[in-house]
Each structure stands twice: as C-alpha cells, then as structure tokens.
Amino acid sequence: MTYTFDSKVPAGALADKWDNYKQDAKLVNPNNKRKFKIIVVGTGLAGASAAATLAELGYQVDAFTFHDSPRRAHSIAAQGGINAAKNYQGDGDSVNRLFTDTIKGGDFRSREANVHRLAQVSVDIIDQMVAQGVPFAREYGGLLDNRSFGGAQVSRTFYARGQTGQQLLIGAYQQMARQIGLGGVRLFNRTELVDTVVIDGRCAGIVVRDLLTGEIQSHAAHAVVLATGGYGNVYYLSTNAMNSNATAAWRAHRRGAMFGNPCLTQIHPTCIPQADETQSKLTLMSESLRNDGRVWVPKSPSDNRPADQIPEADRDYFLERLYPSYGNLAARDVSSRAAKRLVDKGQGIGPLKNGVNLDFADAINRLGLDVVKERYGNLFEMYERIAGEDPYKTPMRIYPATHYTMGGLWVDYELMTTIPGLYAAGEANFSDHGANRLGASALMQGLADGYFVLPSTISSGLAPLLGKTIPGIDHPAFQEAEKQASDRFSSYLNTKGKRSPDWFHRELGKIIWNQCGMERTKEGLQQALADLPALYNEFQTDLRVTGTGETTNQTLEKAGRVDDFFQLGMAMCQDALSREESCGAHFRSEYQTSEGEAQRDDENFCHVAAFEWTGDPMKPKRNVEELVFETAHLATRSYK
Amino acid sequence: MSHLQNLTLKVWRQSGPTDAGQFETHQVAEISDEASFLELLDVLNEQLINENKEAVVFDHDCREGICGTCSLMINGVAHGPQRATTTCQLHMRSFKSNDTIVVEPWRAAAFPIIKDLMVDRSPFDRIIEAGGYITAVTGGAPDGNLIAVPKPVSDAAMDSAQCIGCGACVAACPNGAASLFTGAKIAHLNRLPQGQPERYQRTEAMVEKMDEYFGSCTNHGECSAACPKEISVDVIALMNKDYRASKFKSRKEISRD
Numbered sequence: 001m002t003y004t005f006d007s008k009v010p011a012g013a014l015a016d017k018w019d020n021y022k023q024d025a026k027l028v029n030p031n032n033k034r035k036f037k038i039i040v041v042g043t044g045l046a047g048a049s050a051a052a053t054l055a056e057l058g059y060q061v062d063a064f065t066f067h068d069s070p071r072r073a074h075s076i077a078a079q080g081g082i083n084a085a086k087n088y089q090g091d092g093d094s095v096n097r098l099f100t101d102t103i104k105g106g107d108f109r110s111r112e113a114n115v116h117r118l119a120q121v122s123v124d125i126i127d128q129m130v131a132q133g134v135p136f137a138r139e140y141g142g143l144l145d146n147r148s149f150g151g152a153q154v155s156r157t158f159y160a161r162g163q164t165g166q167q168l169l170i171g172a173y174q175q176m177a178r179q180i181g182l183g184g185v186r187l188f189n190r191t192e193l194v195d196t197v198v199i200d201g202r203c204a205g206i207v208v209r210d211l212l213t214g215e216i217q218s219h220a221a222h223a224v225v226l227a228t229g230g231y232g233n234v235y236y237l238s239t240n241a242m243n244s245n246a247t248a249a250w251r252a253h254r255r256g257a258m259f260g261n262p263c264l265t266q267i268h269p270t271c272i273p274q275a276d277e278t279q280s281k282l283t284l285m286s287e288s289l290r291n292d293g294r295v296w297v298p299k300s301p302s303d304n305r306p307a308d309q310i311p312e313a314d315r316d317y318f319l320e321r322l323y324p325s326y327g328n329l330a331a332r333d334v335s336s337r338a339a340k341r342l343v344d345k346g347q348g349i350g351p352l353k354n355g356v357n358l359d360f361a362d363a364i365n366r367l368g369l370d371v372v373k374e375r376y377g378n379l380f381e382m383y384e385r386i387a388g389e390d391p392y393k394t395p396m397r398i399y400p401a402t403h404y405t406m407g408g409l410w411v412d413y414e415l416m417t418t419i420p421g422l423y424a425a426g427e428a429n430f431s432d433h434g435a436n437r438l439g440a441s442a443l444m445q446g447l448a449d450g451y452f453v454l455p456s457t458i459s460s461g462l463a464p465l466l467g468k469t470i471p472g473i474d475h476p477a478f479q480e481a482e483k484q485a486s487d488r489f490s491s492y493l494n495t496k497g498k499r500s501p502d503w504f505h506r507e508l509g510k511i512i513w514n515q516c517g518m519e520r521t522k523e524g525l526q527q528a529l530a531d532l533p534a535l536y537n538e539f540q541t542d543l544r545v546t547g548t549g550e551t552t553n554q555t556l557e558k559a560g561r562v563d564d565f566f567q568l569g570m571a572m573c574q575d576a577l578s579r580e581e582s583c584g585a586h587f588r589s590e591y592q593t594s595e596g597e598a599q600r601d602d603e604n605f606c607h608v609a610a611f612e613w614t615g616d617p618m619k620p621k622r623n624v625e626e627l628v629f630e631t632a633h634l635a636t637r638s639y640k
Numbered sequence: 641m642s643h644l645q646n647l648t649l650k651v652w653r654q655s656g657p658t659d660a661g662q663f664e665t666h667q668v669a670e671i672s673d674e675a676s677f678l679e680l681l682d683v684l685n686e687q688l689i690n691e692n693k694e695a696v697v698f699d700h701d702c703r704e705g706i707c708g709t710c711s712l713m714i715n716g717v718a719h720g721p722q723r724a725t726t727t728c729q730l731h732m733r734s735f736k737s738n739d740t741i742v743v744e745p746w747r748a749a750a751f752p753i754i755k756d757l758m759v760d761r762s763p764f765d766r767i768i769e770a771g772g773y774i775t776a777v778t779g780g781a782p783d784g785n786l787i788a789v790p791k792p793v794s795d796a797a798m799d800s801a802q803c804i805g806c807g808a809c810v811a812a813c814p815n816g817a818a819s820l821f822t823g824a825k826i827a828h829l830n831r832l833p834q835g836q837p838e839r840y841q842r843t844e845a846m847v848e849k850m851d852e853y854f855g856s857c858t859n860h861g862e863c864s865a866a867c868p869k870e871i872s873v874d875v876i877a878l879m880n881k882d883y884r885a886s887k888f889k890s891r892k893e894i895s896r897d
Contacts, residue, residue, distance in 0.1 A: 069764065071805055072708065074707070131782070132834070135795075135797040136784075141788065142789050142794075144784055181769035187765075189765075241702040242700060275641065275672070276641060278679045455778065500685075544692075552755045554697055555694075
C-alpha cells in the first residue's frame with residue numbers, strides 16, 4: 001500500500017505561506033500554556049533555543065541532554081558562520097536569493113515551502129542573537145561584518161571569529177539557563193533517550209537512561225521534540241563529536257517515525273587528513289578559509305618537493321581551473337569530489353599522500369599578515385596544534401571528511417514526524433538542505449527551527465488536547481518500553497564475546513565510508529548490504545562490554561549507540577542503492593555527465609525517500625513524497 | 641610520524657563519589673606521536689577491555705578543543721604541559737618514550753568525583769542560571785545593526801566569551817575559586833551595550849551564587865595560566881569592580897541607610 005504524505009504546506013504564493021500559516025494556526029491561550037508539558041531532547045542550537053522559547057511562552061518544558069551540561073552540544077564546534085538574508089553589504093542579497101541558493105545548493109531535493117520559510121526567518125535570528133549579546137564580528141564603525149561562503153555570490157555570513165557555533169550555542173544556552181533559573185525548564189543532564197513511547201498513534205513520552213546510575217525512567221508529555229543532531233558518526237571517523245549518535249532518531253524511527261533520505265550525507269571539503277591508525281576523529285577547518293586560501297596539488301604525482309619550492313607552472317589550482325566563476329568557493333560536494341579524484345590519481349600531498357594544499361601565501365601577500373591573522377588566527381593555531389605545521393609558512397593539508405547529514409526524520413511543514421505529537425528539529429530532521437547543505441546554513445536552520453518555527457507550529461498540535469488527560473507513565477506501554485530498554489542493555493552486558501563496541505564501530509565505519517561515502521556504485525552498495533548483516537550478527541554474538549549497568553559505564557553507552565548505527569547504516573545503503581541518480585552529495589558513479597558532474601534524474605527521483613521500519617533493518621519499506629517546484633526552476637546545477 | 645615506546649600511566653580509579661580511590665599503574669607499549677592524549681586513553685581502554693577489565697571513565701566529546709568536556713590533571717597540571725591547550729588537543733609529541741604520566745581528575749571541592757576521572761561541574765551551570773544572560777525574549781529584538789558596538793568593545797567581549805567552561809581555572813586554583821569563569825561571563829556581557837540594563841543585578845547574583853560553591857580568590861593567577869583560551873585575570877578585576885558598584889547601587893542597601 002502506498003503511504004500518502006501530508007506535508008501540510010499552507011496555501012498561497014510561496015512568499016505568503018508562512019504568514020498564512022501563522023494567521024490560521026490554532027493557538028493556545030497564555031493561561032492554558034502552563035497546562036502543557038513539552039519534552040525537548042538535545043540541547044544544541046535547535047534544542048536549547050526551542051526549550052528557552054517554549055518556556056518563555058509559558059509551556060512546562062523538560063529538557064534532556066546526555067552531556068554534563070547543555071553547553072557541550074556539538075553545535076559548539078561550528079566555526080565559520082551563520083547565513084542571513086540581511087543584505088547589510090548592499091550586494092544584492094534578498095530572501096529570495098537565499099531561498100534560491102539553498103534550493104540550488106541542495107540540488108532540488110528539498111521542499112520549497114520549508115526552505116523559503118528558513119530564508120525568511122534567517123533575518124530574525126541575527127536580531128535575536130545580537131540582542132542576547134553574541135559578540136559577532138564588527139566593522140570599525142560598529143556595524144556587523146559579513147563574509148562570503150561556498151555556494152553563494154553575496155556576503156551574507158555573520159561570524160564570531162572562527163567560533164560562531166560556540167557563541168551562538170552559548171547564547172541559546174544562556175537563554176535556556178535563564179528559564180531553568182526561573183523554573184520554566186527542568187533540566188535532566190547526563191540522561192540519554194533510549195526509546196519513545198507511542199500510545200493510540202500519538203507520541204506519549206520517552207524512556208531515558210540515567211548515565212550515572214543506569215536507572216531506566218519514563219517521562220510523559222503532550223509533545224516531544226527531538227533535537228538530537230545528525231548521524232555522521234556512522235562512518236566512525238567524522239568531524240562529529242565522539243558522543244554524537246543517532247539513537248534518539250533511530251529509536252523513534254523504530255516506533256513509526258519515517259526516516260527521510262538516509263543516504264544524503266555531506267562530506268566537508270576542508271578537514272585535516274587522517275594521520276595515523278589510532279585516530280578517533282577528524283577535525284574540520286572552516287570552509288571560510290576557502291575565501292582566501294587557494295586549493296592546489298602538484299601537477300605531477302611524482303613531485304615530492306616542499307610546497308614553497310614548487311613553481312606556479314607546476315601547480316594545478318584545480319578548483320579555479322574547473323569552476324572559474326566560483327573558483328575556490330564551489331559548493332561542498334563539488335569541491336570534495338574534485339579533491340578525491342586527484343588524490344585517487346596519486347596527486348595527493350603529505351606523508352600519506354592523502355590531502356591537497358590550501359595555500360595562504362597569496363592572501364598574506366595581498367592582505368598582509370595582520371589581516372590574515374585577524375580573520376583566521378585561531379583556526380591556524382588549531383591546525384598547528386593538530387598537524388604540527390605552521391600554516392603561515394606551509395600550506396595546510398586538507399581532505400574531505402564526513403561532516404553533516406542532510407537525511408533525518410521526515411517532518412512536515414510543522415516539523416512534526418509521521419508520529420503525531422513527535423517533532424524533530426535541527427540536523428535531526430531531513431527538511432531544508434535537500435541533497436547538499438550550503439556552508440553556514442546548519443546554524444541558521446537549527447536556530448530557525450528552535451526559535452521561530454516550532455514555537456509557532458507546536459500549538460496546532462496542542463490546542464485540541466486542552467482539557468483532555470494524556471496517558472501517564474503507569475500506562476502499560478511505558479512499562480513495556482522500559483522493560484525492553486532494560487533487557488537491551490542487559491543483553492549487551494551478557495553477550496560476553498571478545499570485541500569491544502569501538503572495534504565494531506571502526507569496522508562498520510570502514511564499510512560505510514568505502515561503499516556509501518563520497519562516491520557510490522551499485523556493486524559497492526550491494527557488497528555493503530552483504531557485509532553489514534554479517535558484521536551485525538557478529539556484533540550480536542561477539543560483543544564484549546566490561547563493567548556493570550548500575551554505575552557510569554561508557555562502554556555500555558557506546559554499545560547501544562553502535563547497535564543503532566548498524567541498523568541505520570543498512571538503511572543508508574538501501575537508500576543509496578535505490579536512488580538511481582546522482583544529486584548533490586549523493587554521487588553514483590553510474591550517473592554522471594561527460595564532465596564528471598552529478599546527473600540528476602528529475603523524472604524518476606524528484607522525491608524524498610522516506611523509510612518505514614518493518615522490524616527487519618534489511619527490509620525497510622520505501623515511501624515517496626513527491627517534490628513539487630512551483631517557484632524555483634529545476635535546472636542543472638553549475639558552478640562553472 | 642614516529643612512535644613513543646613503553647609509557648607508564650598512573651591513573652586515578654574511584655568506583656563512585658563516596659568510595660576510596662587509588663592509583664592504578666598501566667603500561668602502553670607503543671603509540672604514534674600524532675595521537676592525542678585522549679587517544680592514548682582510548683588505546684589503554686581497548687587494552688583493558690581485551691583483558692576483561694573495566695575501562696577508565698573520563699569525560700570527553702568534541703576532541704577539537706571547544707566543547708570544554710575534557711579535563712584531567714596531567715602530571716599535576718590542568719590540561720597537561722602545553723600552554724593554551726585542552727587535553728584533547730594535547731598530542732603525544734609533547735611526551736617521550738619511557739615517560740611516566742600521572743593522570744588525575746580535576747581536584748576541587750566544588751567538583752566532586754563521579755567515577756574515575758569524571759567530575760561533576762554542574763555548579764558552573766548554576767552560576768549562569770543565576771544571571772549569566774541578557775534577557776531577550778524571542779521575537780522582540782530590534783534590528784541587529786540598530787545599536788552600533790565599537791569594534792574594540794566587541795573584540796574585548798569576544799575575548800572573554802571564548803570561555804569553554806572546562807573548569808581548569810578552578811582545578812588549578814589553590815583555593816578552588818571560580819573567579820575566572822564567573823568573571824569571564826560577567827566581562828562578556830557587562831562590556832556590551834546590550835548587557836547594560838542588567839549589569840549590576842547580574843554581577844551581584846552571579847558572584848553570590850559562585851560564593852555558595854567555590855573558594856575565594858586571592859589573586860594567585862594560576863587560573864589564567866591554566867586556561868586553554870588564555871582568558872586574562874583582568875576579567876576578575878572587572879567583576880570585583882562591578883560587584884562593589886552593584887552593592888552601592890543596590891536598592892536594598894539604599895533603603896537600609
């Protein structure tokens with residue numbers, strides 16, 4: 001049976017839809033808001049901003065994080081900036097231009113209405129964050145400064161040195177902290193979601209595990225918001241934090257929330273290449289570096305001279321050569337693949353020949369050392385600390401790495417999943433970036449969802465519940481979910497095999513990276529789908545978790561997360577195999593133009609693939625939400 | 641890339657907050673000098689799991705020096721020997737073969753040990769909840785360019801806003817004081833025009849909340865030396881100045897006169 005999606009896109013012209021929605025939305029009277037309990041899971045940009053705003057409105061909010069403090073969420077690591085269509089530079093920016101850039105950057109695989117709303121509220125985000133005291137970079141006259149970013153021809157990116165994510169997250173955290181102090185938000189730290197509970201087709205609450213005592217507990221609510229981030233760590237090596245995981249989204253998926261476009265994962269072009277076998281994560285160097293750095297490799301694979309001794313004539317500035325109008329600022333997926341191809345041809349640089357140069361010599365000559373230091377000083381320091389080389393003197397070595405996941409829980413215009421009462425915000429949902437996210441747009445989307453979208457849409461779901469009682473945690477469904485979670489964690493402890501969760505995670509990561517990474521093929525994906533169940537079976541029989549379940553046990557936490565990564569990895573490969581086209585970050589070798597660019601198939605694949613859980617991770621049901629483009633013109637993306 | 645051989649690790653193990661702890665000695669035979677200090681602990685934990693022993697518990701997350709989750713006293717120094725560096729960004733090239741490395745949790749009365757190397761830093765959150773914010777309800781903000789902020793002011797606010805809340809300042813302080821952490825937040829917000837309306841009320845509330853948990857500052861300056869973001873002790877002076885001013889401005893005080 002085909003599933004029919006109701007994306008709840010409001011009527012009217014594209015530019016009027018959000019206003020029309022707000023005008024028609026059901027509201028909850030201020031005095032009644034305190035009668036509703038909302039659970040927010042995750043305290044990154046989307047979660048913290050949603051919790052703060054919902055509490056300001058008067059709802060009772062319970063916020064959950066597995067960190068020791070909400071301020072640790074991985075939004076903090078975003079470096080480069082946040083986009084907004086302010087047109088402060090007078091260079092022709094507008095809401096429509098940001099909308100078009102985002103749709104085009106996403107290679108026409110996102111929902112028009114959601115993206116347009118994102119562009120509209122982007123301007124409010126900047127105002128909001130300035131009012132909260134975020135110390136954005138400023139010009140000497142005291143006004144806000146901007147810089148440009150990949151995939152755009154205007155300067156619309158606001159930044160706070162190379163720590164924009166940190167400053168925005170601390171801003172949102174402080175707003176939430178204020179509400180914690182006032183009693184509007186109750187905080188549960190070091191507490192991890194292990195299941196969601198659905199009663200009579202509606203999300204009734206969550207089951208959590210206390211990471212200090214191992215205690216399993218239920219929490220009931222009128223609505224649940226998952227703002228739990230992306231699943232990039234499925235690759236093992238990624239730029240995600242060590243604890244970032246897919247469990248919350250995946251457990252919700254297993255209870256009926258459909259998972260949209262799992263194969264759409266983004267590779268970031270500028271990360272520090274892997275240095276050795278013990279490496280636990282990769283570090284990103286902000287894409288903003290491409291504003292002033294020039295990317296090149298030696299023309300000859302056998303050229304082993306130090307970078308400064310290679311004359312101009314022997315260098316290939318391949319992004320400038322291939323994409324003259326965008327040059328070093330071509331979109332992320334395009335730049336990443338160009339680097340991969342040269343490294344695959346043996347033109348890579350560095351001890352392992354696994355990187356390309358990002359060279360600032362020209363920028364230092366043109367702008368002077370002081371300006372370069374002012375713009376990128378902290379990034380250069382960070383690079384030197386990790387790589388042991390000074391980028392003021394030697395070009396940085398960079399290579400693409402997994403960074404962001406466009407896929408996520410399917411949501412409608414209200415950010416509600418296919419389970420009524422369960423919402424997904426920020427990177428955890430699939431909604432706005434299509435097949436490829438533009439730089440500086442993740443921070444924008446997280447804050448848009450949390451500050452401006454959810455607080456306006458959630459009341460529509462709550463208003464009809466006024467005066468009705470909701471199931472409490474004594475309901476058998478909660479007890480059953482608690483028992484299942486408890487049994488699951490016991491089973492990890494009782495397998496008593498030989499391999500650690502990290503060992504399995506590394507092996508899983510290799511399969512996914514090799515077959516479902518930057519470039520995918522039918523054969524490779526079929527191979528992955530043969531290898532994954534075998535390795536998963538080994539995980540279920542040969543896992544070793546030492547220690548007990550009654551105190552802090554990070555090995556046990558990891559086991560649960562790796563279990564979910566396995567199942568999600570299978571869905572990713574199924575999705576990549578069935579999407580027989582190339583679009584954005586999803587590059588199938590079979591589908592490319594004569595120039596090696598992604599070849600979309602709009603006739604057959606202009607849709608969202610939303611996967612439905614059937615009980616067997618190898619046999620998900622693939623549903624389709626057709627994408628309709630009324631305003632944007634379906635065109636072949638070109639950064640030439 | 642080269643490798644270090646034969647490292648001896650003396651690691652603090654403690655089963656729970658009220659249990660007695662002790663040092664445990666472990667050997668790591670080999671590790672690349674490109675590995676970070678936390679990757680050394682990863683290798684040790686993998687070894688322990690292979691020996692069917694419980695892994696060492698330690699807090700860590702982003703591993704790029706920004707989230708502030710990692711901690712550790714390494715050979716008695718908060719975040720180890722390299723200046724302006726968090727433990728996760730400390731690389732093994734700072735050590736040499738045959739070294740003995742002593743690894744302990746943060747030592748501070750306000751940060752009780754949870755298990756092994758993990759401590760409870762939630763008093764920091766309590767200080768922020770007491771006043772470490774600018775009240776700006778979502779939706780009511782004026783245009784971002786309405787209030788010009790002089791660049792030097794914005795830059796100075798950013799210098800102190802860089803605090804990652806790791807707690808090294810408290811761990812390094814002989815008194816277990818949190819003045820650098822609290823002062824950094826006060827300096828960030830009190831310097832900006834947007835922070836002026838709540839300036840004195842914020843300072844009073846935060847300082848008094850801080851005093852509930854932490855020791856007093858006696859100007860040793862160890863905090864700033866240990867700070868991975870090199871936040872200057874000047875922020876403590878600003879905090880003290882504003883705290884004193886807040887007492888003069890306090891209406892409660894005035895009404896008593």
